[in-house]
Amino acid sequence: LLSRSLLILAVLLVLIGVLQFVFMRDVFYRNKAESLQSHLMSIPGPVWERLNSYTDNDIMVRPFMFAPDTSLAFIDTNGNFKVLSSGPYNISPPQLSTKEYAAALQEGRHKINYIVSHTGGTEQIVVLKRINSFPGQHLGVAEISTPTGPIKELLIRQLITFLFLSLVALVFGLLTYLSVLKKTLIPLFKMVETAEQIDAGNLDRRFSTHQGQTEIDTLAVSFNGMLERLQVSFAAEQETKEQMRRFIADASHELRTP
Structure with missing residues (x-):
């Protein structure tokens, strides 16, 4: 009975850890997407027009307005994809489908539109934001992305910490439970001796x-x-x-x- 109880408790702790990892991953991804979107919304339309006017040879003079772990691209209304900056390790922003960019043009101003992309073998959080130059006039879609590796590393560290603390609590509970169980079983042992x-x-x-x-x-x-x-x-x-x-x-x- 004791071994079965410990096995069930261990399985429940592992299940809780896995569910926590999945739930917190979604929370962290959404929080990161909100942060990326706030970066995009902080840049006015005229600046986007100037950034979009840069050619590929101007990449070294583009302003570094974003965090160093992000990549930036701009997709005009004709569907032309232009990389404005690459992220760490020269990870370029993923190029999504035309349908996804068209959907971003129809989204509201404050709606968070983010995608987890695996393009190029690297998982990235991609946030799309419609850019307007004047009310009712669309310049295109801004795309900002960042690798999910650091977030996953943080989640794994939290999961390992949770499992370690759960193991410590399980061992402590087992030692406490054994003493209580022994005290509980002593009267039964006495009854067995009397019955014999x-x-x-x-x-x-x-x-x-x-x-x-x-x-x-x-x-x-x-x-x-x-x-x-x-x-x-x-x-x-x-x-x-x-x-x-x-x-x-x-x-x-x-x-x-x-």
Whole structure:
């Protein structure tokens, strides 16, 4: 029973850790997407027009307005994809489908539109934001992305910390539980010893009814009542046998005496 309980508890702790990892991953991804979107929204339309006017040869003079772990691209209304800056390790922003960029043009101003992309073998959080130059006039879609590696590393460290603390708590709980279990089982061991001393010729033994546990004491009272009934039954049986023995002895004596 103890081993099964420990196994079930260990499985539950692992399951909780995995669910926590999945849930926190979604929370972290969304928080990161909100942060990236705030970067995009902080840049006015004229600046985007100037950035979009840069050619590929101007990449070194583009302003570094974003965090160093992000990549930036701009997609105009004609669908032309232009990389404005690359992220760490020269990870370029992923180029999504035309359908996804068209959907971003239709999104509201404050709606977070982010995608987890695996393009190029690197998982990245991609945030798309419609850029307007004037009310009602769309310049295109800004795309900012960042690798999910650092977020996953943080989540894995948290998961390892949770599993380690759970293991420590499990060991501590086991040590505490064993002492409590041992204290709980001592009255049962005493009852077993008493039961082994009881037989048909020794029904005077009784179980202790004051062992400090209500359930054990109630069980002992029930056993004592059963022993008393058995003792009465055995005594009645012995009396019946004795009467039968005397009757047979008397009858035999009468038959032998003329």
